[in-house]
Amino acid sequence: MFKMSEYAFIASVLALSLALLCYIVAFVSARMGMARMQLAGAGGPSISTPGAGWASALATYGTLIVWLSFIFVSASLVFRTIALGHGPFANMYEFSVAFSWGTLGAYLYFERKYHLRTLGLIALPIALAMQGYALYLAATLPTTSDPLVPALQNNLLLSVHVAVAIVAYGTFSVAFGAALLYLIQPAEGRRGLPKPEILDEISYRAVIVGYPFLTLTIVLGAVWAEQAWGTYWGWDPKETASLVTWLIYGAYLHARVVRGWTGRRAAWLLMLGFGATLFTYFGNYFFGGLHSYAGLDQ
Amino acid sequence: MTSHPVTGPAPATARPAQLRFGRPSGGAAAPTTRPARLGRALWRLFTSVNFAVLQIIYLALLGVIGMTIRQLPSFAFHSLGDYQGEMTKLQAIYDPVLGEGVVDAMERLQFFQVFTSAWFSGGLIVLVVSIIICTLDRTPRLWRMAAEVRVAQPQPYFDPELPDRALIPGAPAAAVVAGILRRHRFRVRTAADGETGATFIYGDRNQWTKLATLFTHLGLILFLVAAAVTSRLGEQQGLVVAEGDSLTVGPIGTPGLLLVRNYGFEAPGFETGKPTDFTTDLAVYRDGQLLARKVIRVNDPLEIGGYTFHQNGFGPAPELVILDRTGATLWTGPVPLTESHEGFPFGLLSVPGRDVGLQLLLDRGADGAAVLLVLPYRVTGTAADGTPQISTLDPMAISRGDWQTASGIDFAVGFKSMSDYSVLIASRDPGQGIVWGAFLSLITGILVIFYLPRRRVWARLSADGELALVGRSDRYVDFEREFGRLLDDLVKARPQRLAAAPGSGSAPGSGSDADAGLDAHAGAATASTGGA
Numbered sequence: 001m002f003k004m005s006e007y008a009f010i011a012s013v014l015a016l017s018l019a020l021l022c023y024i025v026a027f028v029s030a031r032m033g034m035a036r037m038q039l040a041g042a043g044g045p046s047i048s049t050p051g052a053g054w055a056s057a058l059a060t061y062g063t064l065i066v067w068l069s070f071i072f073v074s075a076s077l078v079f080r081t082i083a084l085g086h087g088p089f090a091n092m093y094e095f096s097v098a099f100s101w102g103t104l105g106a107y108l109y110f111e112r113k114y115h116l117r118t119l120g121l122i123a124l125p126i127a128l129a130m131q132g133y134a135l136y137l138a139a140t141l142p143t144t145s146d147p148l149v150p151a152l153q154n155n156l157l158l159s160v161h162v163a164v165a166i167v168a169y170g171t172f173s174v175a176f177g178a179a180l181l182y183l184i185q186p187a188e189g190r191r192g193l194p195k196p197e198i199l200d201e202i203s204y205r206a207v208i209v210g211y212p213f214l215t216l217t218i219v220l221g222a223v224w225a226e227q228a229w230g231t232y233w234g235w236d237p238k239e240t241a242s243l244v245t246w247l248i249y250g251a252y253l254h255a256r257v258v259r260g261w262t263g264r265r266a267a268w269l270l271m272l273g274f275g276a277t278l279f280t281y282f283g284n285y286f287f288g289g290l291h292s293y294a295g296l297d298q
Numbered sequence: 299m300t301s302h303p304v305t306g307p308a309p310a311t312a313r314p315a316q317l318r319f320g321r322p323s324g325g326a327a328a329p330t331t332r333p334a335r336l337g338r339a340l341w342r343l344f345t346s347v348n349f350a351v352l353q354i355i356y357l358a359l360l361g362v363i364g365m366t367i368r369q370l371p372s373f374a375f376h377s378l379g380d381y382q383g384e385m386t387k388l389q390a391i392y393d394p395v396l397g398e399g400v401v402d403a404m405e406r407l408q409f410f411q412v413f414t415s416a417w418f419s420g421g422l423i424v425l426v427v428s429i430i431i432c433t434l435d436r437t438p439r440l441w442r443m444a445a446e447v448r449v450a451q452p453q454p455y456f457d458p459e460l461p462d463r464a465l466i467p468g469a470p471a472a473a474v475v476a477g478i479l480r481r482h483r484f485r486v487r488t489a490a491d492g493e494t495g496a497t498f499i500y501g502d503r504n505q506w507t508k509l510a511t512l513f514t515h516l517g518l519i520l521f522l523v524a525a526a527v528t529s530r531l532g533e534q535q536g537l538v539v540a541e542g543d544s545l546t547v548g549p550i551g552t553p554g555l556l557l558v559r560n561y562g563f564e565a566p567g568f569e570t571g572k573p574t575d576f577t578t579d580l581a582v583y584r585d586g587q588l589l590a591r592k593v594i595r596v597n598d599p600l601e602i603g604g605y606t607f608h609q610n611g612f613g614p615a616p617e618l619v620i621l622d623r624t625g626a627t628l629w630t631g632p633v634p635l636t637e638s639h640e641g642f643p644f645g646l647l648s649v650p651g652r653d654v655g656l657q658l659l660l661d662r663g664a665d666g667a668a669v670l671l672v673l674p675y676r677v678t679g680t681a682a683d684g685t686p687q688i689s690t691l692d693p694m695a696i697s698r699g700d701w702q703t704a705s706g707i708d709f710a711v712g713f714k715s716m717s718d719y720s721v722l723i724a725s726r727d728p729g730q731g732i733v734w735g736a737f738l739s740l741i742t743g744i745l746v747i748f749y750l751p752r753r754r755v756w757a758r759l760s761a762d763g764e765l766a767l768v769g770r771s772d773r774y775v776d777f778e779r780e781f782g783r784l785l786d787d788l789v790k791a792r793p794q795r796l797a798a799a800p801g802s803g804s805a806p807g808s809g810s811d812a813d814a815g816l817d818a819h820a821g822a823a824t825a826s827t828g829g830a
Contacts, residue, residue: 147567147574150596157597212744219737228596230534230608230723232733233525235413237365244361251354259347276358 001083005076006138009097012072013131015065016104020124022062027121029055031192059117066111066120070104073131077101087159089166090148093141096134098162099281102170103127106206110174114202116194122177157224165217169277171210172249176274178203179267187263200262203270211249218242241280248273344431353428357421364412367404378684426522433515440509444752449489449500451756456766462781469765470791472497475757478787482780484755495761503753508772510746517740520732527729534726537607539578540615540632540719547605547724556603556724557583561591563612563718576609578720594722604726611721614643614660616670619712628652628709634719635660653677654691654707663697670696670713674704753777755784 076097080088088094107123110116152158182199189195194202221239222232233239252269255261261269343349368391374384388410389401408415458465469475476486476499484501491498539545539560547556561579581591582602590602599608615632622628628650635643635658643660657673674691681687692704696713703710727733751772758766765788771777 147572150573150576153575153595154597208748212741212748215741215744219741222733223737224597227599228608229610230599230606230725235364235369240361240365240413244358244365247354247358247361251351255347255351 001079005079005083005088008072008076008079009131009134012069012076012100013128013135015069015072016100016124016128016131019062019065019069020120020128022058022065023117023120023124026055026059026062027118027192029058062120063111063117066104066108066124070101070108073097073101073104086148086155087163089158089162090152093134093137095162095281096130096137098166099169100127100130100134102166102168103130103173104170106167106170106174106209107177110202110206114198116198116202118181118192118194119174119177119202122180123174126173126177151228154224154227157220157227161217161220161224164213164220168210168213168217169281171206171213172274172277175203175206175210175270176277178206179270179274182267183264183271196263200266203267204256204262207249207252207270207273211246211253214242214246214249218246238280241276245273245276245280248276341431341435344428345435350428350432353421353425357418357425360412360415360418360421363409364418367409367412369412370410422522426519429515429518433512437512440511444506444508447487447500447502447505449487449756450491450498451758451768453758455756456758456768458766460768462769464767464769464781464785466765466767466785466788466792468763468792469759469788470793472499472759474791475499475759475765475788476501478784478791479755479757481787482784484753497759499757499759501753501755501757504750505752507746507750507752510743510750512743513739514743514747517736517738517743520736520739524729524732524736527732528727532725532727532729535724536610537722537724538634538636538719539722540634541717543632543719554584554603556589556605558607558722558724559583560720563720565612565718576612576720578609578722580607580720580722582607605724606726608723608725609720610723612718613721614668615717615719616658616660616668617714617717618647618670619714620649620709621712622709630714632717632719633658636719636721649709652707652709655688656711657690668698668716672696672702672711674707753780755781 077088080094080097084090089098103123104127107120107127110119148158178199181193182196182203184190185193185196187196218239221242225234225239226232248269252261252266252273255269256266368388370381370384370388374381385401385405388405392401392404404410408417412418456463456465470478472488476488479486479499479501482501482503484503485505487500487502489498489500490496535547537545537547537558539558541560541563544557544559546552547558549555559581561581563579564577565573565575567574575595577593577595579591579593580600582589582600582605584603590600592600594600594607594609596609599606601607613635615634617632618629619627620629629647633645633647635645637644637646639659645658647656647658648654649656654674654676657675659671659673661669661671663669672694674694675688676691677686678689679687691706694702694704694711696702696711698713698715701710701712753769753771755770756768760766767785767788769777769781769784771780
């Protein structure tokens with residue numbers, strides 16, 4: 001089963017790389033086509049060129065390959081779960097694979113809902129970076145997992161606590177992607193990129209999907225900590241980082257809902273939020289604490 | 299169906315219902331006294347979103363400081379020696395980077411105890427006050443927004459040029475429209491306009507869910523209340539109990555005192571460096587009566603007598619026997635080596651009836667077997683900084699099963715065998731129920747706010763069968779699609795003759811707002827009904 005999991009993961013990495021290539025080529029082709037149209041004095045969305053049709057087809061294939069990559073990485077996680085007897089979230093290799101799964105899943109959900117493949121230009125590299133990191137860990141460390149350390153021996157809480165965190169991280173990746181695409185455009189938008197207001201809306205909706213999951217992650221972590229160590233909260237670096245992340249996204253939601261913060265200010269808050277998310281994810285490397293067993297010791 | 303007759307036409311200047319409940323401005327007379335002005339200014343400050351964001355950023359920054367700068371462990375505050383020891387470690391880390399003296403300045407600013415600092419506590423207090431004031435400030439408006447429903451809207455409100463509107467000519471009867479709304483899980487109210495003959499049909503779904511924000515805020519306050527209750531009334535103590543030993547949970551003489559006994563500790567796989575479990579066979583007694591006995595492990599504590607006993611740690615406890623020259627026993631039993639000296643387990647033992655103590659350090663001999671290094675000492679005085687001054691005697695290295703004595707002492711020390719001690723955390727937390735209430739309140743509030751937002755539909759069915767619709771939702775939902783489905787059902791329910799006519803009905807938003815390139819269908823979903 002471990003081998004099956006590894007093969008499925010490699011297949012996912014290859015598919016994701018190919019999908020990203022399709023997206024980049026399609027995007028660049030479309031941009032060049034538009035530039036040619038503008039140079040020729042043509043304009044308007046109804047005008048198409050043979051190149052634009054080709055780029056669109058390539059982008060469609062790209063999406064299909066992203067789905068394939070998602071299916072492969074899901075299979076990888078399922079095989080590993082069967083092999084381990086618990087959710088595959090006990091070390092950084094497994095967590096990184098799961099992070100890429102969360103990002104791909106969130107991207108595909110929003111891509112399906114909004115038909116915005118441009119989001120993939122940011123979300124897919126994040127997922128691919130996580131997969132690359134997992135590959136690096138797999139190359140330098142054994143990928144078969146040792147028995148869980150005693151503190152992690154709670155299959156239900158381990159699986160649920162980390163699974164909900166993965167969903168939150170995945171949706172925050174999409175929110176980050178949309179916010180970044182927002183910030184790189186002038187206020188009136190840029191041809192070839194989604195409209196700023198749509199990106200603003202997507203990032204907001206991504207956060208409202210992810211925020212309850214992050215809340216649940218923290219609450220479940222606190223419940224687990226109480227059961228394992230007799231205290232709900234110990235100001236462990238990772239839990240403090242989670243709280244900081246929660247506060248930042250909470251500030252974003254309040255600022256947006258109550259105060260109507262949209263646009264660039266909101267997008268910058270999302271940059272900060274995703275920075276905090278990555279800080280939470282990698283923080284145990286630098287600061288140790290109760291989550292340090294989830295590091296490179298596997 | 300609830301029917302509300304309308305006595306007259308709605309005034310043309312009337313504002314839409316959801317706009318009626320704005321913040322009252324200028325209604326109350328400006329306060330004249332200084333305390334009143336100050337009170338109003340403070341109220342404004344605490345209800346300001348900018349101030350709330352500022353507070354969150356402030357707490358987040360302190361969190362980052364607490365994460366990045368090594369914090370003093372809680373045991374550093376148990377004694378002056380522990381504190382000095384930990385400060386020395388901090389100086390060793392930061393002095394080379396920051397220069398001498400900076401660590402002391404940072405300690406004065408409480409940077410090494412951020413989460414118990416005045417900065418942090420102050421921030422939390424301000425946050426609680428802010429949450430309470432914001433909740434008090436918003437509750438009346440939230441209540442009015444939820445409770446006050448306006449079924450009839452003036453005609454301009456249905457202007458199809460505005461976003462989130464639709465116009466369906468030849469619409470079905472009012473009862474059919476109401477039925478379709480109900481099928482879409484709206485609570486329906488109707489009103490008749492006696493003058494124009496129009497019928498207003500109003501659908502409301504999740505009418506009260508906006509109030510869930512109060513649960514979220516209540517949850518946050520309850521967390522902080524629970525933390526205060528736990529720190530004031532709760533109790534947490536570490537119990538170091540060697541195998542075969544017993545220990546009281548609290549001072550002797552306390553009524554209802556509990557006593558714990560460690561019947562055995564196991565750490566399978568420890569010798570490989572990867573233990574698979576830590577277990578303690580633990581029994582709890584009160585007044586000599588066994589209350590409970592259980593093998594506890596990290597994720598499986600024992601709850602009894604108002605306490606919860608958690609498996610927290612373990613270490614070696616060599617079993618010693620100390621005999622005087624007559625062969626009388628001065629001490630027998632395991633000695634937990636709870637400290638560490640240069641990576642080796644280390645502990646102290648005061649020899650009963652003697653003015654001598656033993657420093658014990660566990661090492662391995664050349665053959666890998668355990669060797670106990672014993673250094674007897676006498677306390678000769680107290681240094682200026684309060685630490686005891688000692689004079690050491692001749693050291694001893696004792697293998698398992700051996701006896702040794704040294705010059706200057708009148709007893710022999712025997713290293714009988716090795717056992718383990720278990721560190722248990724005994725906690726009693728009267729704030730636990732509040733914590734669970736806080737969890738429930740917070741999660742419920744967030745889930746309801748985000749996943750059960752309020753949706754409303756106003757419909758005006760004119761006498762000539764034209765149905766004008768307005769669909770609105772709180773901003774947390776993809777209502778455009780839902781509204782589109784509702785319109786589809788209404789269009790389908792029209793009389794057959796009209797439904798077949800091409801171009802009839804103007805359900806909004808099928809236009810593509812496509813950008814070139816990757817996003818061939820971009821905007822089809824969000825552009826459907828615009829965004830109010």
